[in-house]
Amino acid sequence: MVQVFRTVSGFRAACENARTAGLGFVPTMGALHDGHLALVTEARRHAPTVAASIFVNPTQFGVNEDLARYPRDLEGDLEKLQKAGADLLFAPAVEEMYPEGEQTRVSVSRVAAPLCGSFRPGHFEGVATVVTKLFAITGACTAVFGRKDYQQLAVIKRLTIDLRLPINVVGFPTVRDLDGLAKSSRNFYLSPSERAQALAIPAALAEAQDTFSNGDRDAAAIANRARKRIEALTDRIDYVEVVDADSLEPVVGNKIDHRALLAIACHVGKTRLIDNVVLGEDARVVLGEKA
Ligand code: PAF
Secondary structure (H helix, E strand, C coil): EEECCCHHHHHHHHHHHHHCCCCEEEEEECCHHHHHHHHHHHHCCCCCCCCEEECCHHHHCCCCCCCCCCCCCCCHHHHHHHHHCEEECCCHHHHHHHHCCCCCCCCCCCHHHHHHHHHHCCHHHHHHHHHHHHHHHHHCCCEEECCCCHHHHHHHHEEEHHCCCCEEEECCCCCCCCCCCCHHHHHHCCCCHHHHHCHHHHHHHHHHHHHCCCCCCCCHHHHHHHHHHHHHHEEEEEEEEEEEEECCCECHHHHHCCCEEEEEEECCEEEEEEEEECCCCCCCCCCCCCC
């Protein structure tokens, strides 16, 4: 049975007990899908006890974003965690994570600034703050995050190093549906026709992977081709960029000679979707018949 904790003190004590043998941790906002469950399995490879958290963190949503309608299904999530073999679940209320009179935020600068950082002001500050709080509660552990949220993972790695936190941060490859779309809780919002439109994203990533493996190293050309493909099918593009995969800064001189990331954020109807590949490094995106 997954043991459920609502309070910081209860969860902290359970983590403390588990730590000697080793603790794995999977922070989530719930609405769990197979991508999250793969993170639980990965955490289990690192530690005999696996804790998950479900907390829809209000500080990482902008005023016009989907905080109110973000999918919530604690009972369904608990069942999934049970099947995936998680041991502990922390599901606090907002006041437990943000106590009366709270005034503290964690802010990461350079790596949080480009890409989603410039389209979602305050987002990464909210993520960095809540993840730091969660790490302060779990203590030393191996924490596993999906690489679909590539910039989020970079921000979390940075803050863990900078704040000297005793956390081993592990990034896990993006899990995709059979049609190629990256698994995301926000896919629940898509109508069937929107979902068909969204397949332009994995198709653009796959094309970029192919041209890169055929020798193309022109960052702007790769990004432009991907943008064209996405423009034709999605409703609004936030960004389609090829950037340095470590710093997330623009590729110097436009010629890729270091790890490079193709990152995409766009809107299909009211749903904002993100996806990425590290060119030459990530497995080729497999597309279904409709893409
Ligand atoms: O990726 C998420 O689900 C969230 O951003 C996280 C890391 C749990 C912080 O709220």
